[in-house]
Each structure stands twice: as structure tokens, then as C-alpha cells.
Amino acid sequence: MSAVARIGSLGRAEGVLLWRNALMILTALLLPIGAILVLRSSPELQVVVGANSGTAVVTAVTAVALDLFVYYQLVTALVARREELVLKRLRTGEMSDLEILAGAAMPSAVIAWTQIALSAVAAGIWFTLDAPVNLLLVLMAVLLGTLVFVLLAAASTALAPTVELAQVVTAPVMFVLLILSGLYVPLADLPGPLEYLGRLLPLTPVVDLLRLGLSGTTRDGGTVGLASSFAHAVPAVLLLLGWAALGAWATRRWFRWEPRR
Numbered sequence: 001m002s003a004v005a006r007i008g009s010l011g012r013a014e015g016v017l018l019w020r021n022a023l024m025i026l027t028a029l030l031l032p033i034g035a036i037l038v039l040r041s042s043p044e045l046q047v048v049v050g051a052n053s054g055t056a057v058v059t060a061v062t063a064v065a066l067d068l069f070v071y072y073q074l075v076t077a078l079v080a081r082r083e084e085l086v087l088k089r090l091r092t093g094e095m096s097d098l099e100i101l102a103g104a105a106m107p108s109a110v111i112a113w114t115q116i117a118l119s120a121v122a123a124g125i126w127f128t129l130d131a132p133v134n135l136l137l138v139l140m141a142v143l144l145g146t147l148v149f150v151l152l153a154a155a156s157t158a159l160a161p162t163v164e165l166a167q168v169v170t171a172p173v174m175f176v177l178l179i180l181s182g183l184y185v186p187l188a189d190l191p192g193p194l195e196y197l198g199r200l201l202p203l204t205p206v207v208d209l210l211r212l213g214l215s216g217t218t219r220d221g222g223t224v225g226l227a228s229s230f231a232h233a234v235p236a237v238l239l240l241l242g243w244a245a246l247g248a249w250a251t252r253r254w255f256r257w258e259p260r261r
Contacts, residue, residue, distance in 0.1 A: 006095050010103025014077065015110070054129025055214040061119035063183050063207055065112035066145045071177075072170050074108045074153040079166040082157065087257045101251075105150045116142060130215070134229040137213030144240040145206040151247025152202065158254035177203040182219070202243040205236035212236075 081087050081104065090100050123129040132138050156173070160166035179185070180198035187198045198204055211217040216224045218232050 003096075003099055007099050007103040007106065010090070010095070010100065011106030011110075014104055015107040054123035054127040055211065055217075057123040057127060058116065058119050058129070058214060059207060059210045060183060062112075062116050062142060062145070062210055063178065063181060063203055065115045066149050066206065067174050067177055067203060069112045069115070070105070070108050070146055070149040071153045071156075072167075072174050074105055074150060075156050075160065075170045076163055076166045077108070078104060078154060078157045079160050080163050082256065083162065083259050085258070091257055097257075101150070101154055105153075109146050109150070112146065113142065132214050133216035133224075134213045134226055134233075137209050137229060137233050140233075140237060140240075141206045141209035141213060144209075144237070144244065145203075148202050148240055148243045148247055151244060151251050154255050155247055155250035158256060161260055177201055180204070181207050183207050188220075200239070202240065205239040208236040209233055209240075 078087075087100065091097070095103070120129065156170060157166070160169045180187070180190070180194065180201055181203040182198060183203075187195045187204070190198060208219055211219075212224070212229050212233055216226075216229055218224060224232055
């Protein structure tokens with residue numbers, strides 16, 4: 001059996017287990033719909049968002065999907081599999097460590113990508129969503145963001161010896177990343193230390209790339225075209241690559257395959 005087939009088999013098994021979590025599936029289905037309904041039902045919020053309502057919806061759903069389903073849900077799933085000795089048993093077979101992590105992360109990533117796609121379709125129907133200024137930057141934001149949050153989720157399991165503690169550990173991280181991403185409050189409006197911290201966190205470059213790729217909007221609120229968008233995207237891409245490298249190092253160093261004795 002090839003590596004792709006092994007990852008696919010494990011991913012399907014994890015998907016079945018995730019499907020049995022009714023609350024998580026309901027949340028996944030309601031997130032894109034809820035974002036659309038909230039914006040449509042609030043003229044005041046539409047005024048704040050402005051002409052790029054469709055871009056705002058896609059950006060918000062992407063950020064929440066990566067934070068909630070790729071990071072939060074995956075930490076819980078990995079800790080649960082570790083405590084049930086599933087990860088230990090998988091390592092005794094043909095699968096490599098990388099394949100095990102990829103297979104475990106597959107359902108979370110697929111749910112997040114599906115939510116992003118649905119939000120884009122819904123935004124195109126009910127709001128103004130023009131063709132992306134730079135589709136490559138949008139894809140980089142989603143794919144690099146997924147990679148970073150998968151690695152950070154794997155590394156975060158070292159802080160959670162049980163599933164219950166996994167929820168306690170990850171919830172504050174999830175909310176801090178969202179609040180300081182520039183998604184809800186412009187970073188320039190925050191106090192100096194919080195602004196600098198927000199610019200260094202891993203969700204912020206995802207938001208920056210999405211805005212730049214979807215509407216050509218830069219961090220300072222300006223607009224650029226296709227050619228200029230690449231230059232403006234360099235800091236965000238480098239920051240995401242840095243987080244990916246840090247996440248890979250932390251996972252390699254601290255990720256545990258067995259429960260603590």
C-alpha cells in the first residue's frame with residue numbers, strides 16, 4: 001500500500017469518528033451560514049464592512065475554520081488517540097510518523113476547506129464578491145495556514161495530558177489568535193505591545209494574504225493590483241513559513257506518541 005493510500009485510510013477512519021461528534025458537525029455546517037445571516041441581518045455591520053462584504057465573509061470564515069477546526073479540534077483528536085494508545089499502535093505498522101499526523105489531520109482540513117468553499121459560494125450569491133485579485137495568494141493563505149495550524153496543534157498536545165485539559169489549554173490560544181489577527185479590530189487601533197504581538201501571531205498573515213488576494217487590500221487599507229500584490233505578500237508568506245518551521249521543530253521535539261506514565 002502506498003503512502004497516499006495509507007494516509008487516506010487513516011483519514012477516512014478519523015472522519016468516521018469525527019462524524020459521530022454531532023456538536024462539531026453541526027458547528028461546521030452552521031459556521032458559513034451563520035456568518036452570512038449575521039451580516040445580512042445587520043445593516044450597521046454592513047456599513048462597517050463596506051463594499052467588500054463578500055471578502056469579509058470569506059476571510060472571517062477562513063480564519064475561524066483554521067482556528068477552530070484545524071487547531072482546536074485536531075488538538076483534542078490527537079490527545080484522545082494518544083490516550084487510547086491508538087498512535088502507539090499505528091507506529092508499529094507501516095505508517096511513518098508524518099503519515100500518521102497527515103492522516104489524523106485530514107478530516108479537520110477537509111472540513112475547513114469545505115467551509116471556505118461554501119462561504120465563497122454563499123458570499124458570491126448574497127453579497128458582492130468579485131474575482132480574486134490574486135488567486136495564488138488566496139490558495140497560499142489557505143494551504144500554508146492549514147500546514148501551520150496542523151503543526152501547532154500537534155505541538156500543543158504536549159501541554160495537554162487529557163482530552164479535558166486539551167480543551168482548557170487550546171481555548172485561550174484560539175481566542176487570542178482571533179482577537180489579535182486584525183480580523184475584528186484593526187491592529188493599528190490596539191496599544192503598541194498588543195499591536196506588535198498581533199502582527200507576529202500565525203493567524204494574522206493568513207488574514208493579510210486573504211484580504212490582499214481577494215480584494216487587493218493591504219494591511220494599511222490601501223489597494224493594489226495583481227503585480228504589486230506579490231511584493232506586499234512577501235512579509236506574510238515569510239511569517240507563515242517561519243511559523244511552519246517553528247511548528248515542525250516543536251512537534252519533532254515535544255510531540256508524544258504515548259500517554260505519560
